[in-house]
Amino acid sequence: MPASSPPTIGIVSLGCPKALVDSERILTQLRAEGYLISPDYAGADTVIVNTCGFLDSAKEESLAAIGEAISENGKVIVTGCMGGEEDVIRAAHPSVLAVTGPHQAQQVVSAVHEVIPPAHDPKMDLVPDCGLKLTPAHYAYLKISEGCNNSCNFCIIPDIRGKLVSRPVVSVLYEAERLVNAGVKELLVISQDTSAYGVDIGFQPGKWHGNEIKARFFELAKQLGSLGSWVRLHYVYPYPHVDEVIELMEDNIVLPYLDIPFQHASPKILKNMRRPANDDKVLRRIENWRNICPDLALRSTFIVGYPGETEEDFQYLLDWISEAKILRAGCFRYEAVSGAKSNQLPDQIPEEVKQERWHRFMQAQLEVSNELMSAMTGKQVTVLVDGIDEETGEAIARGTFDAPEIDGNIFISNDGHLQQGDMVKVSLDEVDEYDFLAHLV
Numbered sequence: 001m002p003a004s005s006p007p008t009i010g011i012v013s014l015g016c017p018k019a020l021v022d023s024e025r026i027l028t029q030l031r032a033e034g035y036l037i038s039p040d041y042a043g044a045d046t047v048i049v050n051t052c053g054f055l056d057s058a059k060e061e062s063l064a065a066i067g068e069a070i071s072e073n074g075k076v077i078v079t080g081c082m083g084g085e086e087d088v089i090r091a092a093h094p095s096v097l098a099v100t101g102p103h104q105a106q107q108v109v110s111a112v113h114e115v116i117p118p119a120h121d122p123k124m125d126l127v128p129d130c131g132l133k134l135t136p137a138h139y140a141y142l143k144i145s146e147g148c149n150n151s152c153n154f155c156i157i158p159d160i161r162g163k164l165v166s167r168p169v170v171s172v173l174y175e176a177e178r179l180v181n182a183g184v185k186e187l188l189v190i191s192q193d194t195s196a197y198g199v200d201i202g203f204q205p206g207k208w209h210g211n212e213i214k215a216r217f218f219e220l221a222k223q224l225g226s227l228g229s230w231v232r233l234h235y236v237y238p239y240p241h242v243d244e245v246i247e248l249m250e251d252n253i254v255l256p257y258l259d260i261p262f263q264h265a266s267p268k269i270l271k272n273m274r275r276p277a278n279d280d281k282v283l284r285r286i287e288n289w290r291n292i293c294p295d296l297a298l299r300s301t302f303i304v305g306y307p308g309e310t311e312e313d314f315q316y317l318l319d320w321i322s323e324a325k326i327l328r329a330g331c332f333r334y335e336a337v338s339g340a341k342s343n344q345l346p347d348q349i350p351e352e353v354k355q356e357r358w359h360r361f362m363q364a365q366l367e368v369s370n371e372l373m374s375a376m377t378g379k380q381v382t383v384l385v386d387g388i389d390e391e392t393g394e395a396i397a398r399g400t401f402d403a404p405e406i407d408g409n410i411f412i413s414n415d416g417h418l419q420q421g422d423m424v425k426v427s428l429d430e431v432d433e434y435d436f437l438a439h440l441v
């Protein structure tokens, strides 16, 4: 939990003027975030030791300063030139909380956040504790990483945004906790490849409310699920390690919903696309997921008219969405993106064929969706109210099986007392294309 009074940081700055400037930069940022600077060890919540590693004597002085800070205060973050020799520092002082090198002000500030997060002062801060949001107050997107390690032929995101960079697990969890404390009832976890979370940082653990939590997809999902809001997982690939997350769904820890951008089903096209996790066992994996969690709802996106897609490949896709029981799907006609490798592929598909396949896909998907939705009518489900229709007065809500903006809605007759952000139980009465009509229980 964020501290109620401003947290206080002590600093010991050794070495040359360049190191001094680094210390000033770190303190400036911490002060701007509301931290106080302590002149002594006793008053500090944590102490930063900015070390010098120029000569052996300077290294000895640095190790002695770290030792003194540990014995006087106990919570010590080390930075500066000697930070390049982390193994030497940890051998002498195993209890240091974090070690960073020179000119790594941002990493030091992140390490401070992990030890003691900045306090929010509602009278002084220009932004609310949960940050500024463009979404309604009751749901929020939570970005857990940036970039992508895959290299799909039609995509230039790795060129634009670079390789996967996962956020530290504690930083994600603090943000999520602040959002839930501010009234958010649904967290939508997003990234380019959510199931790859933490791979780039060796699943580096962090301390969260006294427990060590690994930066791993499963652990992150489990902790997010403990905050008390709905947790919806987007952009997940069907890797084997996703299986354990399905168990969290069956245990009501995260929503029984997975957004998996399959893009296609034909093994030949998936290979031409260079899609991750494109093995032919995906249908079996999905079946196994449904054995664990029968209520699992799958949403996906698909591309039709990819270079080389034959009528046979396309028919394979239509059969596949029916067998995989995809509840919600978006479909795109393949488009050449400047810089994408797929532009060079032979057998580009004429526009009219793409268009015709798109219509057939949408019709087939509507049938799959309606069959699944019809099987759900009569059920009682918990829904989250997104808003009130100004003309009809009906409440517009969603169940666990629908994400905001991209999936379907549930329209509930409303006697005027339902409001945005309410969570209520309804009975699903009728299917209307992609939506349900329902009444309050």
Ligand code: SF4
Binding pocket: 148, 149, 150, 151, 152, 155, 156, 157, 158, 192, 193, 276
């Ligand atoms: S399509 Fe998705 S998984 Fe593939 S490279 Fe682009 S961002 Fe990565």
